[in-house]
Amino acid sequence: MLTIDACRLxxxxxxxxYALEAxxxxxxxxxxxxxxxxxxxxxxxxxxxxxxxxRLAFDGRDLLPLxxxxxxxxxxxxxxxxxxxxxxxxxxxLGIRPSLRLAEPDRARVAEALAAVDLSGLEAxxxxxxxxxxxxRVALARALVSRKxxxxxxxxxxxxxxxxxxxxxxxxxxxRRSRRITVLITIHTPEDVLDRADSLAxxxxxxxxxxxxxxxxxxxxxxxxxxxxxxxxxxAKS
Amino acid sequence: xxxxxxxxxxxxxxxVALALAGLAAAAFGALIGAAQDRPSVLALDAxxxxxxxxxLGQAALSTVLSLVLGAALALALARxxxxxxxxxxxxxxxxxxxxxxxxxxSVVAVYGRSGWLAAGIEAAGLAPRPNPFGWPGILVAHxxxxxxxxxxxxxxxxxxxxxxxxxxxxxxxxxxxxxxxHLDWPILxxxxxxxxxxxxxxxxxxxxxxxxxxxxxxxxxxxxxxFSALRVELDFARAAMLAGLQLAICLSLTLLLHWAVTQAPVxxxxxxxxxxxxxxxxxxxxxxxxxxxxxxxxxLPLLAATLEGAAALxxxxxxxxxxxxxxxxxxxxxxxALACAMAIALAGAAQAARERRxxxxxxxxxxxxxxxxxxxxxxxxxxxxxxxxxxxxxTEAGFxxxxxxxxxxxxxxxxxxxxxxxxxxxxxxxxxxxxxGLTGLRRLAIVDWPVLRRPLAGxxxxxxxxxxxDFGIVALFGGAELRxxxxxxxxxxxxxxxxxxxxxxxxxxxxxxxxxxxxxxxARC
Numbered sequence: 001m002l003t004i005d006a007c008r009l010x011x012x013x014x015x016x017x018y019a020l021e022a023x024x025x026x027x028x029x030x031x032x033x034x035x036x037x038x039x040x041x042x043x044x045x046x047x048x049x050x051x052x053x054x055r056l057a058f059d060g061r062d063l064l065p066l067x068x069x070x071x072x073x074x075x076x077x078x079x080x081x082x083x084x085x086x087x088x089x090x091x092x093x094l095g096i097r098p099s100l101r102l103a104e105p106d107r108a109r110v111a112e113a114l115a116a117v118d119l120s121g122l123e124a125x126x127x128x129x130x131x132x133x134x135x136x137r138v139a140l141a142r143a144l145v146s147r148k149x150x151x152x153x154x155x156x157x158x159x160x161x162x163x164x165x166x167x168x169x170x171x172x173x174x175x176r177r178s179r180r181i182t183v184l185i186t187i188h189t190p191e192d193v194l195d196r197a198d199s200l201a202x203x204x205x206x207x208x209x210x211x212x213x214x215x216x217x218x219x220x221x222x223x224x225x226x227x228x229x230x231x232x233x234x235x236a237k238s
Numbered sequence: 239x240x241x242x243x244x245x246x247x248x249x250x251x252x253x254v255a256l257a258l259a260g261l262a263a264a265a266f267g268a269l270i271g272a273a274q275d276r277p278s279v280l281a282l283d284a285x286x287x288x289x290x291x292x293x294l295g296q297a298a299l300s301t302v303l304s305l306v307l308g309a310a311l312a313l314a315l316a317r318x319x320x321x322x323x324x325x326x327x328x329x330x331x332x333x334x335x336x337x338x339x340x341x342x343x344s345v346v347a348v349y350g351r352s353g354w355l356a357a358g359i360e361a362a363g364l365a366p367r368p369n370p371f372g373w374p375g376i377l378v379a380h381x382x383x384x385x386x387x388x389x390x391x392x393x394x395x396x397x398x399x400x401x402x403x404x405x406x407x408x409x410x411x412x413x414x415x416x417x418x419x420h421l422d423w424p425i426l427x428x429x430x431x432x433x434x435x436x437x438x439x440x441x442x443x444x445x446x447x448x449x450x451x452x453x454x455x456x457x458x459x460x461x462x463x464x465f466s467a468l469r470v471e472l473d474f475a476r477a478a479m480l481a482g483l484q485l486a487i488c489l490s491l492t493l494l495l496h497w498a499v500t501q502a503p504v505x506x507x508x509x510x511x512x513x514x515x516x517x518x519x520x521x522x523x524x525x526x527x528x529x530x531x532x533x534x535x536x537x538l539p540l541l542a543a544t545l546e547g548a549a550a551l552x553x554x555x556x557x558x559x560x561x562x563x564x565x566x567x568x569x570x571x572x573x574x575a576l577a578c579a580m581a582i583a584l585a586g587a588a589q590a591a592r593e594r595r596x597x598x599x600x601x602x603x604x605x606x607x608x609x610x611x612x613x614x615x616x617x618x619x620x621x622x623x624x625x626x627x628x629x630x631x632x633t634e635a636g637f638x639x640x641x642x643x644x645x646x647x648x649x650x651x652x653x654x655x656x657x658x659x660x661x662x663x664x665x666x667x668x669x670x671x672x673x674x675g676l677t678g679l680r681r682l683a684i685v686d687w688p689v690l691r692r693p694l695a696g697x698x699x700x701x702x703x704x705x706x707x708d709f710g711i712v713a714l715f716g717g718a719e720l721r722x723x724x725x726x727x728x729x730x731x732x733x734x735x736x737x738x739x740x741x742x743x744x745x746x747x748x749x750x751x752x753x754x755x756x757x758x759x760x761a762r763c
Contacts, residue, residue: 069411
């Protein structure tokens with residue numbers, strides 16, 4: 001269970017205060033206008049932003065004193081998830097040991113993770129020899145081998161075509177079910193996750209305005225910002 | 239895109255390209271013509287072998303030292319935030335644009351027989367006196383100029399690493415070793431070949447530094463040998479032969495670099511200040527401290543040496559200085575204008591060729607400015623002077639050839655400022671301009687000018703800075719009739735009037751620094 005409680009962050013030009021919950025093994029979609037604080041929320045969980053007050057815990061363990069590497073967190077971005085000078089297998093191996101000096105069982109884990117994302121046979125390819133979807137699969141495989149129970153996906157498939165995007169989300173969904181990983185995913189196209197996510201958090205102006213079942217959370221009647229986002233009713237004043 | 243059929247007037251860029259090729263051909267033709275009666279000099283004599291070995295050796299060593307120190311400085315500056323860091327960055331910038339003749343003065347003032355180092359050694363009661371002439375002086379000067387350049391290029395590249403990579407490094411728990419192997423080293427490795435080629439070329443063709451700090455007949459570059467063949471031995475045949483050799487070496491190196499260096503595109507990312515995971519490592523902390531101290535010990539005294547000239551400034555402000563300054567400013571303005579005009583014409587021609595889908599022609603226009611760097615300026619000057627000889631005197635020829643050859647020397651840098659701006663403008667408004675029938679000067683004024691204005695100001699300032707501080711071919715024509723500020727500095731240095739040299743150096747450094755700071759600001763738009 002991921003618990004965020006009154007987590008306050010402050011900059012000269014932006015202020016945020018987050019509160020949300022995600023049960024272990026669930027998928028939480030994070031939706032909202034650009035600049036509303038979705039990425040900042042993920043950065044706070046990963047440890048790149050330090051709250052001035054509030055609570056951040058996973059399975060009862062306080063995450064705030066921990067460095068990003070010590071937190072139970074794997075992360076994936078829209079671009080630049082892979083290091084261009086390393087092969088697919090080496091990029092995955094970074095999730096086990098950054099020195100890349102792997103023992104035999106570790107190698108087997110890398111192969112198993114690549115097989116789990118349907119990339120067997122492409123171990124030796126460099127990122128530039130992979131398609132956009134394949135690159136994101138490599139990044140997913142790295143998240144798997146790191147055995148971190150919390151996976152943060154920051155607009156991970158935004159650069160892919162709609163069909164491929166839904167296919168990748170299905171891959172993520174299957175993996176989190178089989179391995180009981182808690183997934184937080186920010187996404188511009190909520191319709192892709194309506195049938196897969198357990199809940200949806202609508203984030204705007206640095207706040208979680210609503211957290212509910214996906215369809216219910218996007219009800220335009222709940223907040224003018226949601227209405228403006230989904231395109232019904234009167235535009236919100238922000 | 240369709241164009242009207244029939245005869246089209248040639249693009250001004252085509253004329254510029256032809257004129258440049260024509261000038262180079264005419265100059266070499268004249269030199270070879272003068273060489274006709276003495277074919278025997280074409281043999282590779284022992285002296286020539288010696289200076290070739292020296293040129294290549296000092297260039298190779300300067301390149302290795304510059305890149306290693308530059309990379310270490312860049313990494314230390316990337317890892318550390320300390321008070322005075324922005325000052326250190328400014329010092330790197332100032333060092334990289336310091337005119338070579340001023341660096342010569344600084345090396346003499348700091349490491350010379352009566353320099354700061356000698357004074358320190360004497361005060362400590364030690365015997366050996368430093369002698370900067372020969373290898374040590376040349377290496378110090380070259381490393382000063384090029385390690386600072388390398389540090390800036392490396393630091394810039396390091397800071398353009400994707401922010402995602404730094405976040406991954408933090409999440410995956412990279413230590414100092416993995417951070418270097420996966421984040422820093424690939425970037426340094428990508429930048430190194432192009433940078434090494436450039437530094438090698440600059441050191442191989444180095445003139446002012448090797449001429450004044452060489453300290454012996456064998457310690458010369460080809461450029462210096464061409465100069466002494468022209469000015470001391472009056473042997474045009476020998477100059478032509480040396481120039482041919484220089485051209486062949488530089489041209490092959492330039493072409494090799496042009497094909498070898500390709501940059502992989504990096505996806506744009508947001509820039510978030512992410513702490514590097516290797517900052518806390520105590521060994522790296524010590525290493526960075528040593529590197530920064532070493533870099534500071536090399537760079538700061540040489541930068542500060544000209545400041546001593548502030549006291550002597552009133553003494554050098556005489557008629558000579560005013561005349562030399564006027565000459566320098568005039569030459570700088572004319573050559574900067576010429577360089578910018580040529581760069582715009584060539585970049586416009588490249589763009590026009592690209593729009594007509596003639597990629598090879600466009601690529602040829604793009605590589606031309608880099609190729610002119612390979613032409614030895616002395617050979618060009620001497621050849622053109624031979625053509626003018628008899629019609630005008632040496633001083634008049636100098637007044638024509640100085641701006642012209644300086645402009646050609648500044649062309650590659652002006653091109654680098656202007657060509658991307660013209661390409662951007664074409665990308666944004668090219669089709670619209672074609673639809674509206676805007677071509678030629680009208681298109682330049684209405685479509686390109688708003689985009690071009692700032693880069694043009696930058697290119698002009700940078701070209702002017704290069705020309706203003708140049709001590710190259712003015713050494714051929716310089717004398718009572720024709721003096722530039724760098725030439726005046728050279729004369730005072732030769733007379734060992736170091737305080738006056740310092741004052742002139744201060745003026746040159748101030749101008750170079752102001753102009754290049756302005757150029758950098760204009761380029762960042």
